[in-house]
Amino acid sequence: MARIGNLTLDAPFFQAGLAGYSDAAMRLVARRHGCPYAVTEAMLDQFLIQGGKGLKQAELDDADHPIAGQLMGSHPLEIAQGAGILAGLGYDVIDVNLACPVKKIRKKSRGGHLMQVPDEAIDILQAVRQAVPDHIPCTVKLRRGTDDSAQAEANFFTIFEAVIALGYAAATVHGRTVEQKYIGPSRWAFLKDLVARYGDMPGFSIFGSGDIWTAADIFAMIEQTGVHAVSVARGCIGNPWVFTQARALMSGDEQAATRPPTIDQQRDVLLNHFELSCALHGEKAAGMMMRKFGIKFARHHPVGDAVAKAFIAVKSLSDWRAVLDAHYSAAATEPLAAAGVA
Ligand SMILES: Cc1cc2nc3c(=O)[nH]c(=O)nc-3n(C[C@H](O)[C@H](O)[C@H](O)COP(=O)(O)O)c2cc1C
Known part of the structure; x- marks a missing residue:
């Protein structure tokens, strides 16, 4: 210890x-x-x-x-x-x-x-x-x-x-x-x-x-x-x-x-981290702050470059949620899995 x-x-x-x-x-x-x-x-x-x-x-x-x-x-x-x-x-x-x-x-x-x-x-x-x-x-x-x-x-x-x-x-x-x-x-x-x-x-x-x-x-x-x-x-x-x-x-x-984090685990953390950041800094500052985290989190995603680009454009919690819906939902990742990417 x-x-x-x-x-x-x-x-x-x-x-x-x-x-x-x-x-x-x-x-x-x-x-x-x-x-x-x-x-x-x-x-x-x-x-x-x-x-x-x-x-x-x-x-x-x-x-x-x-x-x-x-x-x-x-x-x-x-x-x-x-x-x-x-x-x-x-x-x-x-x-x-x-x-x-x-x-x-x-x-x-x-x-x-x-x-x-x-x-x-x-x-x-x-x-x-x-x-x-x-x-x-x-x-x-x-x-x-x-x-x-x-x-x-x-x-x-x-x-x-x-x-x-x-x-x-x-x-x-x-x-x-x-x-x-x-x-x-x-x-x-x-x-x-x-x-x-x-x-x-x-x-x-x-x-x-x-x-x-x-x-x-x-x-x-x-x-x-x-x-x-x-x-x-x-x-x-x-x-x-x-x-x-x-x-x-x-x-x-x-x-x-x-074992790498699953897409669901990534989604949970991404949402939780943004919400905590909003509570701490307010939504605008959190939007700025979370971009650099998004770039790092994106490395776990099968199409990380595209996801990082999407995070860079985020300004608000709703933008952040939209990136999560676009890239971290079953609808987004199932086609990737079927194509052997995920
Ligand atoms: C962006 C950044 C900010 C850092 N800020 C601090 C800091 O505020 N206090 C501190 O003790 N070390 C700070 N460090 C140093 C890290 O705690 C650590 O000692 C260093 O990154 C070496 O570890 P690593 O090679 O595993 O990253 C910072 C490092 C980086 C990259």
Whole structure:
């Protein structure tokens, strides 16, 4: 069982923070498919402090637990204030992002930028831990370094050892460098070495991230590296079934673990996800938001390219329903099956 402080996960995987995707709608869909824990997308401390829309977006649904609220910031006092706000909103875990490779974030000395300035990173980690009540675990998201230099590696270990010394409950390590962004492989060997060195520290868990596309990848990472749990990121966008399949693998049902979702299952999820998104963002914003999900969901469909095109044109819930009727009904898929496509 994976642990995060006082929290026990009944499965060794979770949904990653994914900016622009992992809102409450995506998280609730994931949970309904067996995901035991989720991280929000990175929230800017200043947005929480300023109140208004940023704070409103951080509010939680009762069904959306256990959850980590992920924070990004550049100043210890501000990020500590943000952490206090998230704790007050009922987040079960507070996660600090030291990993984001996006240029405009790094330029403001946030996210992945902090991997190259260990003193600043440690001040931030310390301020957050102090601001959060003891019973709420703090965690951190890191990359394996800024780049492949020896200095970057030294900086990583300085920060990582501080994470443990400060009483953080877990670290999720993405096996790519900040410079790599998302290009090239995640270095699982780095995770393996990390677990060999720090995997037995009491009260501290190491989670792995990078190149998890299937349920089998989750368990391959655990087997090859020894991480305590695995963060599922791009592999679960438009694919909540990765969690069902991972649960199937846990119970030894190899067949179910590779069984693709049926058209009916896809239809149910597509409708549910859109309705949740509408409730969260309003119909217009949900229409925009769901297009990019539609493109990913379409990959499960026998005529995915045509379906993706149809999703791109969606503006409203009724447009979305029309795509479902056109492509996800028995009338639409029976001819495909007869032609041997479905
Ligand atoms: C579009 C996108 C947005 C992301 N946003 C976040 C984020 O807000 N917080 C975070 O910790 N990681 C974020 N990540 C990184 C992922 O959580 C994960 O570490 C990374 O994608 C590597 O895993 P993968 O190769 O299995 O996708 C993001 C990744 C992508 C592709």
